[in-house]
Amino acid sequence: MNALGNSVADPLYQQLADTLEEMIQHRSLRPGDRMPSLRQFSRQRRVSVPTALQAYAMLEDRGLLEARPKSGFYVRASRADAVRPPSSGSPLPRVTDYSKLDPLQAILASQNAPDLIPLGVALPDPKILPQARMARELSAAARRHSVQCSTYDVPPGCAALRGELARRSLDWGCALNPEDFILTNGCTEALSLALHAVCQPGDTVAVESPTYFGLAALLQELGLKALPIPVDAERGVNLDVLEQALRKTRVAACAFIASFHNPVGSCMSDEDKRRLCTLLARHSIPLIEDDIYGDLQHTGPRPRCLRAFDDNVILCSSFSKTLAPGLRLGYIAPGARWKDRVMRLKQTTTLANVGLPSFALAAYLREGGYERYLRKVRGIYRQQVNHMRELLAHALPEGIALSRPRGGFVLWCELPPQLDAVQLSRSAQRVGISIAPGPLFSPRGEFANFMRINCGYRIDAKIEGAVMTLGKLAKDLLRRKG
Amino acid sequence: MNALGNSVADPLYQQLADTLEEMIQHRSLRPGDRMPSLRQFSRQRRVSVPTALQAYAMLEDRGLLEARPKSGFYVRASRADAVRPPSSGSPLPRVTDYSKLDPLQAILASQNAPDLIPLGVALPDPKILPQARMARELSAAARRHSVQCSTYDVPPGCAALRGELARRSLDWGCALNPEDFILTNGCTEALSLALHAVCQPGDTVAVESPTYFGLAALLQELGLKALPIPVDAERGVNLDVLEQALRKTRVAACAFIASFHNPVGSCMSDEDKRRLCTLLARHSIPLIEDDIYGDLQHTGPRPRCLRAFDDNVILCSSFSKTLAPGLRLGYIAPGARWKDRVMRLKQTTTLANVGLPSFALAAYLREGGYERYLRKVRGIYRQQVNHMRELLAHALPEGIALSRPRGGFVLWCELPPQLDAVQLSRSAQRVGISIAPGPLFSPRGEFANFMRINCGYRIDAKIEGAVMTLGKLAKDLLRRKG
Numbered sequence: 001m002n003a004l005g006n007s008v009a010d011p012l013y014q015q016l017a018d019t020l021e022e023m024i025q026h027r028s029l030r031p032g033d034r035m036p037s038l039r040q041f042s043r044q045r046r047v048s049v050p051t052a053l054q055a056y057a058m059l060e061d062r063g064l065l066e067a068r069p070k071s072g073f074y075v076r077a078s079r080a081d082a083v084r085p086p087s088s089g090s091p092l093p094r095v096t097d098y099s100k101l102d103p104l105q106a107i108l109a110s111q112n113a114p115d116l117i118p119l120g121v122a123l124p125d126p127k128i129l130p131q132a133r134m135a136r137e138l139s140a141a142a143r144r145h146s147v148q149c150s151t152y153d154v155p156p157g158c159a160a161l162r163g164e165l166a167r168r169s170l171d172w173g174c175a176l177n178p179e180d181f182i183l184t185n186g187c188t189e190a191l192s193l194a195l196h197a198v199c200q201p202g203d204t205v206a207v208e209s210p211t212y213f214g215l216a217a218l219l220q221e222l223g224l225k226a227l228p229i230p231v232d233a234e235r236g237v238n239l240d241v242l243e244q245a246l247r248k249t250r251v252a253a254c255a256f257i258a259s260f261h262n263p264v265g266s267c268m269s270d271e272d273k274r275r276l277c278t279l280l281a282r283h284s285i286p287l288i289e290d291d292i293y294g295d296l297q298h299t300g301p302r303p304r305c306l307r308a309f310d311d312n313v314i315l316c317s318s319f320s321k322t323l324a325p326g327l328r329l330g331y332i333a334p335g336a337r338w339k340d341r342v343m344r345l346k347q348t349t350t351l352a353n354v355g356l357p358s359f360a361l362a363a364y365l366r367e368g369g370y371e372r373y374l375r376k377v378r379g380i381y382r383q384q385v386n387h388m389r390e391l392l393a394h395a396l397p398e399g400i401a402l403s404r405p406r407g408g409f410v411l412w413c414e415l416p417p418q419l420d421a422v423q424l425s426r427s428a429q430r431v432g433i434s435i436a437p438g439p440l441f442s443p444r445g446e447f448a449n450f451m452r453i454n455c456g457y458r459i460d461a462k463i464e465g466a467v468m469t470l471g472k473l474a475k476d477l478l479r480r481k482g
Numbered sequence: 483m484n485a486l487g488n489s490v491a492d493p494l495y496q497q498l499a500d501t502l503e504e505m506i507q508h509r510s511l512r513p514g515d516r517m518p519s520l521r522q523f524s525r526q527r528r529v530s531v532p533t534a535l536q537a538y539a540m541l542e543d544r545g546l547l548e549a550r551p552k553s554g555f556y557v558r559a560s561r562a563d564a565v566r567p568p569s570s571g572s573p574l575p576r577v578t579d580y581s582k583l584d585p586l587q588a589i590l591a592s593q594n595a596p597d598l599i600p601l602g603v604a605l606p607d608p609k610i611l612p613q614a615r616m617a618r619e620l621s622a623a624a625r626r627h628s629v630q631c632s633t634y635d636v637p638p639g640c641a642a643l644r645g646e647l648a649r650r651s652l653d654w655g656c657a658l659n660p661e662d663f664i665l666t667n668g669c670t671e672a673l674s675l676a677l678h679a680v681c682q683p684g685d686t687v688a689v690e691s692p693t694y695f696g697l698a699a700l701l702q703e704l705g706l707k708a709l710p711i712p713v714d715a716e717r718g719v720n721l722d723v724l725e726q727a728l729r730k731t732r733v734a735a736c737a738f739i740a741s742f743h744n745p746v747g748s749c750m751s752d753e754d755k756r757r758l759c760t761l762l763a764r765h766s767i768p769l770i771e772d773d774i775y776g777d778l779q780h781t782g783p784r785p786r787c788l789r790a791f792d793d794n795v796i797l798c799s800s801f802s803k804t805l806a807p808g809l810r811l812g813y814i815a816p817g818a819r820w821k822d823r824v825m826r827l828k829q830t831t832t833l834a835n836v837g838l839p840s841f842a843l844a845a846y847l848r849e850g851g852y853e854r855y856l857r858k859v860r861g862i863y864r865q866q867v868n869h870m871r872e873l874l875a876h877a878l879p880e881g882i883a884l885s886r887p888r889g890g891f892v893l894w895c896e897l898p899p900q901l902d903a904v905q906l907s908r909s910a911q912r913v914g915i916s917i918a919p920g921p922l923f924s925p926r927g928e929f930a931n932f933m934r935i936n937c938g939y940r941i942d943a944k945i946e947g948a949v950m951t952l953g954k955l956a957k958d959l960l961r962r963k964g
Contacts, residue, residue, distance in 0.1 A: 123633075123634075129632050131628045131629055131632045134631075134632060135624045135625050138620070138631065139620075139622075140621075142617045142618075142621040142624060143617050143618075147613060149616075149617065149806070149809070150611050150613045150808045150809065151605075151807055185667055185832045185833075185835075185836070186832060186833050186834065188832055189832045192831045201683055214833065217826075221826070223683075323632075325632065325633055325634045325834070326631050326634055328832075328833075344699075345703060348670075348674070348696070350674070350810075351696065352668065353667075354838075356836075356839070357836055357838070
């Protein structure tokens with residue numbers, strides 16, 4: 001059984017470790033600082049020496065402390081802290097048709113191969129997911145709702161779940177009603193419906209550069225062109241470039257990930273979100289928001305959705321990054337203007353959803369289990385992202401740059417300019433490791449020396465070893481180029 | 483609990499009733515014939531008199547016998563037998579764009595309203611579905627496969643289910659492999675993927691006239707035009723008309739329901755199926771087959787799929803008409819030529835399926851429960867269709883025509899020419915009854931005086947009453963016209 005989402009409170013040593021980690025993150029404890037001795041620390045915090053030791057050991061595992069023989073524990077010098085954030089894409093956007101995506105299909109197709117160490121996907125560790133709890137909810141719902149499960153759950157879909165989503169929308173800065181939602185087969189179908197609803201083949205859609213490759217594939221299949229707008233590693237999409245581009249280029253829609261961008265990890269400020277909404281409203285351009293990582297801030301309050309700033313934003317999301325990718329629990333809140341069109345498209349192209357997972361999720365959300373679970377995983381992903389930053393900073397060649405996401409679980413990594421990430425990806429795959437090379441994320445085949453690294457998995461010896469191997473492969477490639 | 487699919491054998495009186503029904507159907511017993519007395523019959527069949535009485539009573543319920551006081555049981559004069567089959571659509575096909583479908587959206591939208599007596603849908607009675615059994619399978623699969631259920635079931639989807647489909651394909655006259663299948667969100671997504679894969683917006687698709695309105699809606703959303711080919715009530719699509727039309731009109735694909743057509747109920751002969759495949763192969767036109775009713779023949783062997791006659795046929799189907807509409811258990815076997823394109827479209831537009839129902843269905847199919855279940859429901863639908871034909875022949879005005887489907891559970895009914903089925907549908911809806919008026923099934927708004935009647939539901943007093951009311955409404959409308 002998976003204890004997550006079930007345990008009442010963390011053990012004492014973990015609470016201590018979390019507190020210390022925050023002090024290190026806020027630089028109250030700095031690299032090189034000597035930690036209090038175990039005896040001192042146990043007196044300060046009024047805990048036993050074994051508990052203090054467990055807390056220190058945990059921080060050692062997280063790569064934050066190092067034990068020096070006969071001297072005690074020290075805050076580890078962070079290499080990641082010295083690394084700059086990755087650079088943005090071209091500030092001169094040009095309409096493009098994703099034609100360069102094709103040769104990368106093989107790499108894309110292999111991302112999910114179960115025998116690869118999954119640094120290339122953007123997926124949570126199944127061990128972190130509340131699988132046992134969801135299995136119980138599904139099993140109970142199958143029995144309790146046997147009639148509803150066997151008949152069509154016609155759009156907009158399960159009313160109980162839409163009710164829970166409406167309640168949750170307060171947390172996103174919105175105040176949506178159950179009628180505002182249409183349930184979908186994951187966020188992918190939500191995005192597909194949104195693009196299909198607002199665009200005609202041949203239209204141009206403004207997207208972030210880099211952006212989620214699933215969006216790229218969708219544009220390609222729907223016969224749409226892309227206008228790539230650069231994303232800043234901290235602030236998100238560059239609004240100045242967007243504003244200029246809109247003066248020159250006719251755009252049918254924008255499709256953006258404002259909170260915890262994939263792959264960059266940026267989160268737009270409320271001020272920028274408002275500015276974006278105002279800008280697009282002025283041009284009457286529909287804004288499609290992919291909010292799939294929105295619930296996964298590492299600390300502090302949940303970011304607000306773009307939808308919180310404009311009722312016309314077409315909000316798309318799902319529980320695939322938080323609860324269970326396989327249950328396809330997606331939704332779209334298309335706003336009054338597009339609702340009928342999206343409903344009809346949904347009815348036409350898939351007719352109905354599988355009802356069972358919706359019933360199970362509605363029960364889970366009603367009981368409040370989800371909030372408890374989120375509190376746990378936010379901390380886990382924060383640690384894993386930080387830990388992975390350290391590992392990469394140690395393993396990869398000099399001169400790399402790393403994103404510092406404040407939510408989600410992917411890192412965007414810029415390699416030395418001579419290094420070809422597609423080549424690195426092929427080498428890595430041969431030794432059983434997947435990475436997602438930069439060109440996958442670009443409509444123009446940019447980001448040749450970038451890669452996205454998944455931090456959704458527990459960092460165990462296998463993952464650590466994979467990062468070390470990746471570093472070795474990168475250095476080998478670099479040597480051969482040099 | 484639902485006994486279907488669980489009981490080992492039918493009770494004796496039901497076996498007797500079924501045998502007698504077949505004799506009546508094959509006209510070994512003719513309308514007006516006097517049945518043997520109960521005493522005689524019990525001696526002939528070596529059963530007790532009460533059992534003989536139960537068998538006769540059952541046939542009375544099915545509308546096949548009538549008891550005349552002091553005289554005994556007689557084979558009821560069938561009104562339905564005197565009714566001619568409905569006429570075909572226009573033999574002069576013309577490319578059309580479904581523009582007339584729009585005003586009917588409201589009627590379509592209300593088809594699934596749970597408070598209407600469901601004569602308009604094409605759905606099995608939930609009471610006939612093996613809900614309890616499927617609930618047990620789902621519940622067990624949720625626990626047994628908790629890890630797989632929470633992670634992506636990426637296309638082509640659950641290998642166990644594809645294995646079972648491959649085994650079943652022998653029964654369709656095919657010999658498919660697990661790799662030939664891609665699992666989909668119902669037959670609707672399968673058709674959507676097929677059309678999207680083989681057509682470009684603006685292309686023309688040959689469809690049957692009438693045809694399933696979901697197909698019409700799909701063509702409309704994908705920006706495709708229709709070339710309607712008339713369907714004969716017995717033989718299916720008119721191949722002579724198709725052959726002529728293909729000489730004049732450039733067609734990007736054909737989308738046909740060869741076995742137990744919706745709404746007409748026709749089933750093409752093997753000879754015609756082969757002729758169709760040869761014709762389209764000669765023109766290099768992709769053939770999309772909707773085989774959703776293929777498992778539901780009323781008697782005899784299962785009809786062969788079009789795919790049995792040509793490996794390039796794109797076979798689309800699901801278990802929505804047989805096991806559970808709500809589980810969205812669809813599949814597509816696109817053939818070698820289109821497989822990659824369909825896979826990519828599936829990945830792009832919905833990414834993955836909900837895995838849980840696939841695991842549950844695979845277990846159910848492996849145990850052989852499905853075949854037992856099919857044997858039961860084939861008989862049930864045969865009886866219900868025949869019973870409904872009698873009811874309609876009695877209730878509706880003179881001069882109607884009725885299809886005589888040999889599979890599935892829908893009837894196609896031609897009303898007197900002055901009668902407007904859309905108007906009848908509106909009147910019926912006001913008194914709580916849904917029907918599906920003919921123009922829904924036509925790209926050109928043809929079939930103004932036709933309707934489709936669902937026979938998927940157990941014919942109880944409520945359904946009988948609804949048919950009587952429908953007849954009264956039709957006669958009222960007719961009087962007002964006259």
